[in-house]
Amino acid sequence: MHLIAYVNPCGHIFCRSIKNITLMALSHALLAALHSAPCSGYDLAKKFDGSVGFVWNATHQQIYRELTKLEEQSHVTAEVVQQDNRPDKKVYKVTPAGEDYLRVWIAKPIVMSGKKDDLLVKLFAGDLVEPSVILCELEHHRAQHQDLLDTCKSIEQHIFANVSPQDLQRRYRYLTVRQGVRIETEWLAWCDEAIAFVKQF
Amino acid sequence: MHLIAYVNPCGHIFCRSIKNITLMALSHALLAALHSAPCSGYDLAKKFDGSVGFVWNATHQQIYRELTKLEEQSHVTAEVVQQDNRPDKKVYKVTPAGEDYLRVWIAKPIVMSGKKDDLLVKLFAGDLVEPSVILCELEHHRAQHQDLLDTCKSIEQHIFANVSPQDLQRRYRYLTVRQGVRIETEWLAWCDEAIAFVKQF
DNA sequence: ATCATATATGCACTTAATTGCATACGTCAA
DNA sequence: TTGACGTATGCAATTAAGTGCATATATGAT
Known part of the structure; x- marks a missing residue:
């Protein structure tokens, strides 16, 4: 098997095999979620309490399929747990091999994935329809961003209110919640600006 | 052919055929771009001057393939233009049928596509690696957001400095640039917050 | 001459994502 | 006892997206 070595801009050296590497991002998101708390596919699909569901969304079918693959690759192990009334x-849970796989991926610098936003594409051709149609869509999106912001703020206060400085895992996760709070706040502000703008027409 | 009618939250009625509809988002982005200015696949791939490239990214292969499809569906027409030295x-350019197709899509309310962000996934499992690795990645992203912000600001000043209130198309496009300015500014602020946070470790 | 770069377009192959279905156990209500 | 809902898992088929390669003209540099 061929190996290739990389040096990232900070001087960290890492390597990976050229073949049989799936760069599929969902696998990393699932491993990251399982790393913080072992759980079932169903739990992952529910995007529970401030978990990775907020930074990477997927359907349950994708999740189950990917978990099966990860198990075949020995990146996770599965244990059947019997439950009452269910x-x-x-x-x-993540295996040491799975952790290594995550470490390699984390150390590999990635290019920001390009923006893909339906709403902005709609605005681009907004002059084709009545302003009220655009206004409606803007208000629809505003409501969705408001929901997300409320959720993020709630997580920020309840999960991360009193985290000890030693709890590195939680402090890193706190940063992802902060991103949600900041970006959703700004999305809301933009929606308001856009709504006011369109109402002039 | 079956037809289905919708009423969106604002009371706008629209309909579309159930079969043979591609909801593929790239086609809408290309139509929106061509609507504002007819051009070639090469031009579209270059993401020129404040165009749709900033709100929907794609490779030239995807663009050429999609343009061919759109021509087959009569949503665009193509004209071969001879050039000197090239x-x-x-x-x-977009046909009336293509405009209708865009109008229908614009009027259809869409659910915000879920967030998918590699950087945040990395932070989620950040405790697996040395803080310097995360720091490096954060600084790498900060630079990318700074570039994007500079571009957006430049477009905001040069293209939209003196737009007449009557130029609806340009005023809508201005809103997409404003989104870029606002969100990238906030991304930068978050990067700074995160970098300061990680430097404590 | 040859090589790099920019313009301009496209096919073939592979991988990822989505959609539609299918299954099964349990609770609670009509 | 049927039907709706929640928990829990998964396959099959399709569609979209991404990667790698190929081609051709023209310019300017070495």
């Missing part, structure tokens, strides 16, 4: 569940 | 180019 179907059995398979609880997954 | 290969011929095919200039595409």
Whole structure:
């Protein structure tokens, strides 16, 4: 098997095999979620309490398929857990090999994925329709961003109110919540600006 | 052919055929770009002057393939234009049918696509690696957001400095640039917050 | 001459994402 | 006892997206 070595801009050296590497991002998101708390596919699909669901969304079908793949690659192990009054569940946790796989991926610098935003594309051709149509869509989106912001703020206050400086994992996760709070706040502000703008027409 | 009627939250009625509809988002982005200015695939791939490239990114291969499809569906027409000192180019423009297709799509309320961010996933498992690795990645991203912000600000000043209130198309496009300015500014601020945070470790 | 760069377009192949279905156990209510 | 809902998992098929390669003309530099 061929190996290739990289040096990232900070001088960290890492390597990976050229073949049989899936760069599929969902696998990393699942491993990151399982790293912080072992759980079942169903749990992952529910995007529970401030977890990775907020930074990477996927359907349950994608998640189950990917978990099966990760198990085949020995990046996770599964344990069937019997429950009262509920179907059995398979609880997954990350293996040391899975952690290595994550470490390699984290150290590899990535180019920001380009923006892909339906709403902005709509605005681009907004003059084709009545302003009220655009206004409606803007208000629809505003409501969605408001919901997200409320959720992020709630997580910020309840989960990360009193985190000890030693709890590195939680402090890193806190940063992702902060991103949600900041960006959603700004999205809301932009929506308001855009709504006011369109109302002039 | 079956038809289905919708009423969006603002009371606008619209309909579309159930079959043979591609909801593929790239086609809408290309139509929106061509709507504001007919041009070639090459031009579209260059993401020129404040155009749709900033709100929807794609490779030239995707763009050429999609343009061919759009031509087959009669949503665009192509005209071969001979040039001096350069290969011929095919200039595409949107047909009335293409405009209708865009109008229907614009009027259809869309659910915000879920967030998918590699950097945040990395932070989620940040405790697996040395803080300097995360710091490096944060600074790398900060630079990318700074570039984008500079570009957006430049477009804001040069293209939209003196737009007449009557120029609806340009005023809508101005809103997309404003979104870029606002969100990238906030991304930068978050990067700074995160960098300061990680430097404590 | 040859090489790099810019313009201009496209096919073939592979991988990822989405959609539609299918299954099964349990609770609670009509 | 049927039907709706929540928990829990998954396959099959399709569609979209991404990667790698190929081609051609023209300019300017070495």
